[in-house]
Amino acid sequence: MRTLRRAVKRLLQALGLLLTLTTALLTAFIARPEWFLTSSRVERLARRFGKAYQPSWTSFHFEIVSRSFRDKTVSVRVKDLRFDDPAAGASGLASTAAVTVSFRLGLRPLVRLTRLDSAELDARWLRLDERGPRPAKPARKTVERYVSLPNLLPGPARSMTFGVVDLRARRFVILRSSGSLSGSAWARYPWRSRPQLDAASDVISRSAAGASRWRARAAVTSDVFQKGGLTYLQARADLAGPGSTAKLSARVFQSGPRQTRLRAVAGGRIGGHAFTADLAGSQTPAAYALRGSLAVLAPTPRLRSVSLDDCRLDVPLRKGSLSPRALTLDCQLALAPAPFGPSPNAVPKTIAGRVAFDADVKSYTLEGKPDAFDARLDAALGPMRGWYRFDARLQLQASGRLAALPASLKARHRLSARLRVARFRDLVEFLKGTKYAIPAPLNVLEGSIGASFYGSGDARSPSQTFDYRAGTDLSGAGERLKVSVAGSLLAKRLFEPSRSFFDRTDVDLEEVSVELPYLRLGPLPKVFVDSRIQTGAASRRAVDPVPPPPAEAVAGSTASVVDYDARVFTSSPAVVRSNLAKTPVPVSLRLRARPQAVSGTIAIGRFEAELFRQLAVIDHVILTEHPGASALGLDGLVTYKRPEATIYIHLLGSTSKPQVALSSDPPMTRDEILALLLYGQPPDALDEDQRSNVGNASNGMAAGAFGLASLYLFASTPVEYVGYDPATQTYAVRLKLPGGVHMQLGSSALQESRTLTLRKRLAPHWQIETQAATSQQGNAITTFLEWFERY
Amino acid sequence: MSRRRRAPLLLAAALLGAGPASARTSSRAAAVEQLCPRIRFVGxxxxxxxxEKRLVCGDPSRPAWSRIPLNQAEQFMRAFLQRRGRNFPTFKAVDDTLEVRIGTPTYVTKMTTTGLEGILDMSKRRHIVGELMTPAELDKFTSAVKFELQSRGYACPKISVTGDARTGEVHASVDPGPRYTMSDIATPPPPGIDPDIFRRYWAFEPSQPFDTRLLSLTSDRIQTDALFLSAYYEVACTTTGLHITQRVVEAPPREVRIGVGADTEGYLRGRAEWKHSRIGYRASSIDVTAFDSFLEQSVDGNMKYYxxxxxxxYLMPRVFLRRESYTPYEAAHSEAAILPSWTWDGTDLHVETRGGPGIEYFNTLRGEGPIDDKFLSFDTQAKVMSHLYEYYERDPREGWTASFQSKSRVSGAYSDLTAHMMRVDEEDLWNLGRYSPPLAVLAIRGFAGTTWLSDPSLAFTKLPPSMRFFMGGDANFRGAPLMELPNDAGGFLTAVYQGVELRAGDLLPYGLQPLVFMDGAMGGESAFHLDPAVYWAPGAGLRWALPFGSMRATIARGLTWARGQQTLPTLNLPRWQFFFTFGQEF
Known part of the structure; x- marks a missing residue:
């Protein structure tokens, strides 16, 4: 028993001694850390615990000075510090890295920094390679704090003052899979004896798209550098890059206990578009509030500016928490269109609208963070009222969970736009004198036109459908144009570079009556410039119309694809009036246009015309467009009723090579029918010249030598001569017009044959003939003026 | 007034004159012509x-087209100006008026092609460079390229022509396509005739490369024979290849023609002809022609029996009755012969041969020759002609022809003497530089002939003048009148002629083509012998190419180079000789 008590007593004595020694050591360590932490010991510790960074240096100096029991000053200076962390991809070399910092020991926090006496870094190069897999960072628990100015600083540094800061990275490189950033940067405090932190960076960004250089400069002035507390902060920043500049000036200051105010002004040019922004905000324990405006100048050639003015953003907070309870945004939207039209007041100076957004937070996480929300966006333009009426509106409803975005997000949208012109004449006047002037014969019409655009559905869906309608109800000067258009535009993968669009449109020409311009018998006037003759500056030499082989598609091409299916049809036949037709010509359309081809039919309905000097009934002429064909298919029927017979003229083949088939009731031969049509007599009663004309016309029609327009002229006008030139394989027709005028029809092809034809008819039964003859004098070509008769 | 005093006055007058002149110039430069109330030309x-005017100015008679917006009028005007070679107009809208400056005309300065390498050279094509650049000119260039390709076997080319108005270049992008042959010709049977008859007119071999000119030549042959009123070949390019279809325009088979012509040799010429061109399913033919001129009256009957x-x-029975009244002689001459004949066409040339016996009658009414002589003769003719010569026969520019003819009679074979007449003719034309249309045509022609008699003493008593040689006239030696070389009734028994002519192409307006020539001839009064004298005739002339024929006028100086000859035959040289013909070619 005594032994036990003695053992326990000795143990307690030992423990007491150990505790006393430990306490003494600890007290000594705290009071005089320089006794324990020598430069060499710290250097060894740095090498040991920093092994992962493979550090090396030429000189390492550590010093800790105790200014009091609790106040210490630590200085570390390393020369030629080199490090390399393969796992993190970081490496670098600094000529000098030195820091001198003063701190006070305490309980909470254990260490409080009181002053950064000096921080110096002269890095010759730094390299960070982010291309490889990066270790996941452990989640850090964050403590919610009011975002007040003092809270901007980390806790241990909230009372710290600053001495001298001189940081420089002469060259740094950050490698990423999409490219690289390289450049230099520096930061200094004070800046030219002013209590201001200045920093600048010169960065070159390289990627597959090319290289661009950016320069940034910032200056921060705050009482944090001198007072050890942060009650105001003023910052200026400039950014400059290819085609872009930006300036920012911001001021944040404490306006009361736990109250902060913010004022920021920004401006610049990004991508060629100038912008300005002016914001003022406040933060109180109850809410955040922001007021301001944002404007973009000349975003498109047709818009001078787009601006959000008088914006109000309010975020009320949950009581006793920093979590938002709701969010509302209300802005005045203004679009300023570019001047257009002859009158300076033709377009409004501003198209006004409104953008409103509000969101409610419906629930919070266990940690008190906002979770489920409902949001609504309502943006509207107009209504504009003048000679036209225009309005547009976008409504968006979204809900989801902030912690699970974007997967939990649900959104529905409704988009609409309407334009209506009550008096078409106003539109004509508006566009008059511009390159979009309404052409004749439409510019004399009166009535209304309108168009609307509508879309709704799941805003997150990769496929979106938009419907549109348009219509005209115009009439005037004997014309009528009532058209309705209905269509839908399907956009697939809208939010991806490989988006595609498919448009389906129906155009119904409900009532159409147009008048053609004055035309004369003969070739139609060419009213469009022949595109074969080029006059552009780029046409240094004639462009080879045979297109070069298409460039091979690049894998992963992001070009959008546009597909369409447009149908044009007449629910009642359109009426075309011309001075060449005795009665209006009904035309029915049933056409379909797709990217690969246009197909369908153009059907000319029943009408009367004087052909071959007799009244004929054009029963129908149907022109059919076949995909890939260069000419329209032809199917027509013309009927003559004569005392001798009823004659049917069938038009077959194509518009470029129409074939004419003749039939009759009772049946007659082709030549008999043509003789009746051309001369009103049977072939036996015709003279030689007339018979020749009938024969040539018959063969020309069968061969498709006559174009469609020429056929009409041929049928409409007394024929004097029909010839078929074997050398050029073209026809020649001489027509007798009223007034004794003659007109020659025929191909304009170069006469490649000899200058002399075998026989040249001058008049019925008269010709000039050349004949090769061999006489005693040798070979000779002789020419005779002859009268002839065949029987 | 002294010269010294006049000078300042003259200078002042010049300056004063220049002022108004420059104002006139500037006012001319700013001349304004009002086309209509809203359109005006400046300059x-x-x-x-x-x-066109209604389209740009508006049509008051049509309310829908009464007012044309200026941008639409500008578009129309651009098209109309382009049609006239004005590709750089400028427009300016001033209030409600459109000012139009028509700009300078654009001319074609250069022709270029792609796709024709190794096939043809379009640089020889004329009348494109230097012309106004208009859509019609582009069509013309397209047709020219198409014709050239179709003459070289490329029957279905794809041609796309563009023009660069800034540089004046017209460019043809061509896909010639495959080369085709002249095969697969569809011939719809004309009624009553075997369609195979068309083969005898083919100016090609079925296996040879396609040539559109040869199709035209074939059509000409059919029309020359009056077989049909019109004949042509329709060429269709389809996805299944090339299809050629024969088309004809029928007419009644019998024809009567009465015509007149004129030249300086025969003066007025008259002709009456009756022809039946489609006898039977083999389309044999017969024609009877009565011909009358100041120099010759005849009735000819020919038949082609297939x-x-x-x-x-084919068998060619032939008969003619003729009265010949030339300077050396006047005679009644008739013949009845039957001549088996044969023709052949290769890829480049045409051959005709015939030969057979005939009974001739010759009665010399004036001059030297037999009186009331009947004899049996054997005639042969062979002719070779290039297709190009035949194709361009009515507008000679290239090709060649050569012919041989003979007439033989043997004493005792229904003939009083033995005599053999042989004659070779040739003609060659070259399109210098191979331009199209030609820039210049060089032509040579000539003949050589001789008549051999067993008894030369009978040459001028028993031998008819048709077997002797007389030169002179537009068809050979142009330095002497028709058949007046020699200028006696005897003529030559041997003769040689060679002529060369250089004719300009269409360098002058109105189709006028100047020409220069040199004719040379030699003759001899015995067989196979030429006297040393050379007859030569330099000359010049003019050809006027009309659509239905050509007029030629020549003037030459007939000269003699008596090389050491003591006596010359009776000559009418030196002299100036003028000829005017219609339709006669070199």
């Missing part, structure tokens, strides 16, 4: 036709 103006439809062998 030179163009004439618009009625339809043994089979597609045969090129």
């Amino acid at each position: 030179p103006a163009i004439d618009l036709d009625d339809v 043994l089979r439809p597609s045969d090129r062998i």
Whole structure:
């Protein structure tokens, strides 16, 4: 028993001694850390615990000075510090890295920094390679704090003052899979004896798209550098890059206990578009509030500016928490269109609208963070009222969970736009004198036109459908144009570079009556410039119309694809009036246009015309467009009723090579029918010249030598001569017009044959003939003026 | 007034004159022509036709087209100006008026092609460079390229022509396509005739490369024979290849023609002809022609009797009754012969041969020759002609022809003497530089002939003048009148002629083509012998190419180079000789 008590007593004595020694050591360590932490010991510790960074240096100096029991000053200076962390991809070399910092020991926090006496870094190069897999960072628990100015600083540094800061990275490189950033940067405090932190960076960004250089400069002035507390902060920043500049000036200051105010002004040019922004905000324990405006100048050639003015953003907070309870945004939207039209007041100076957004937070996480929300966006333009009426509106409803975005997000949208012109004449006047002037014969019409655009559905869906309608109800000067258009535009993968669009449109020409311009018998006037003759500056030499082989598609091409299916049809036949037709010509359309081809039919309905000097009934002429064909298919029927017979003229083949088939009731031969049509007599009663004309016309029609327009002229006008030139394989027709005028029809092809034809008819039964003859004098070509008769 | 005093006055007058002149110039430069109330030309103006004017100015008679917006009028005007070679107009809208400056005309300065390498060279094509650049000119260039390709076997080319108005370049992008042959010709049977008859007119071999000119030549042959009123070949390019279809325009088979012509040799010429061109299913033919001129009156009857439809062998019975009244002689001459004949066409040339016996009658009414002589003769003719010569026969520019003819009579074979007449003719033309249309044509022609008699003493008593040689006239030696070389009734028994002519192409307006030539001839009064004297005739002339014929006028100086000859035959040289013909070619 005594032994036990003695053992326990000795143990307690030992423990007491150990505790006393430990306490003494600890007290000594705290009071005089320089006794324990020598430069060499710290250097060894740095090498040991920093092994992962493979550090090396030429000189390492550590010093800790105790200014009091609790106040210490630590200085570390390393020369030629080199490090390399393969796992993190970081490496670098600094000529000098030195820091001198003063701190006070305490309980909470254990260490409080009181002053950064000096921080110096002269890095010759730094390299960070982010291309490889990066270790996941452990989640850090964050403590919610009011975002007040003092809270901007980390806790241990909230009372710290600053001495001298001189940081420089002469060259740094950050490698990423999409490219690289390289450049230099520096930061200094004070800046030219002013209590201001200045920093600048010169960065070159390289990627597959090319290289661009950016320069940034910032200056921060705050009482944090001198007072050890942060009650105001003023910052200026400039950014400059290819085609872009930006300036920012911001001021944040404490306006009361736990109250902060913010004022920021920004401006610049990004991508060629100038912008300005002016914001003022406040933060109180109850809410955040922001007021301001944002404007973009000349975003498109047709818009001078787009601006959000008088914006109000309010975020009320949950009581006793920093979590938002709701969010509302209300802005005045203004679009300023570019001047257009002859009158300076033709377009409004501003198209006004409104953008409103509000969101409610419906629930919070266990940690008190906002979770489920409902949001609504309502943006509207107009209504504009003048000679036209225009309005547009976008409504968006979204809900989801902030912690699970974007997967939990649900959104529905409704988009609409309407334009209506009550008096078409106003539109004509508006566009008059511009390159979009309404052409004749439409510019004399009166009535209304309108168009609307509508879309709704799941805003997150990769496929979106938009419907549109348009219509005209115009009439005037004997014309009528009532058209309705209905269509839908399907956009697939809208939010991806490989988006595609498919448009389906129906155009119904409900009532159409147009008048053609004055035309004369003969070739139609060419009213469009022949595109074969080029006059552009780029046409240094004639462009080879045979297109070069298409460039091979690049894998992963992001070009959008546009597909369409447009149908044009007449629910009642359109009426075309011309001075060449005795009665209006009904035309029915049933056409379909797709990217690969246009197909369908153009059907000319029943009408009367004087052909071959007799009244004929054009029963129908149907022109059919076949995909890939260069000419329209032809199917027509013309009927003559004569005392001798009823004659049917069938038009077959194509518009470029129409074939004419003749039939009759009772049946007659082709030549008999043509003789009746051309001369009103049977072939036996015709003279030689007339018979020749009938024969040539018959063969020309069968061969498709006559174009469609020429056929009409041929049928409409007394024929004097029909010839078929074997050398050029073209026809020649001489027509007798009223007034004794003659007109020659025929191909304009170069006469490649000899200058002399075998026989040249001058008049019925008269010709000039050349004949090769061999006489005693040798070979000779002789020419005779002859009268002839065949029987 | 002294010269010294006049000078300042003259200078002042010049300056004063220049002022108003410059004002006139500037006012001319700013001349304004009002086309209509809203359109005006500033500077030179163009004439618009009625339809064009209504399209740009508006049509008061049509309310829908009464007012044309200026941008639409500008578009129309651009098209109309382009049609006139004005590709750089400028427009300016001033209030409600459109000012039009028509700009300078654009001319074609260069022709270029792609796709024709190794096939043809379009640089030889004329009348494109230097012309106004208009859509019609582009069509013309397209047709020219198409014709050239179709003459070289490329029957279905794809041609796309563009023009660069800034540089004046017209460019043809061509896909010639495959080369085709002249095969697969569809011939719809004309009624009553075997369609194989068309083969005898083919100016090609079925296996040879396609040539559109040869199709035209074939059509000409059919029309020359009056077989049909019109004949042509329709060429269709389809996805299944090339299809050629024969088309004809039928007419009644019998024809009567009465015509007149004129030249300086025969003066007025008259002709009456009756012809039946489609006898039987083999389309044999017969024609009777009565011909009358100051120098010759005749009635000729010919028949072509084909043994089979597609045969090129035919029997040619022939008879003529003729009165010949030339300077050396006047005679009644008739013949009845039967001449088996044969033709053949290769890829490049055409051959005709015939030969056979005939009974001739010759009665010399004036001059030297037999009186009331009947004899049996054997005639042969062979002719070779290039297709190009035949194709361009009525507008000679290239090709060649050569012919041989003979006439033989043997004493005792229904003949009083033995005599053999042989004659070779040739003609060659070259298109210098191979331009199209030609820039210049060089031609040579000539003949050589001789008549051998067993008894030369009978040459001028028993031998008819048709077997002797007389030169002179537009057809050979142009330095002497028709058949007046020699200028006696005897003529030559041997003769040689060679002529060369250089004719300009269409360098002058109105189709006028100047020409220069040199004719040379030699003759001899015995067989196979030429006297040393050379007859030569330099000359010049003019050809006027009309659509239905050509007029030629030549003037030459007939000269003699008596090389050591003591006596010359009776000559009418030196002399100036003028000829005017219509239709006669070199």
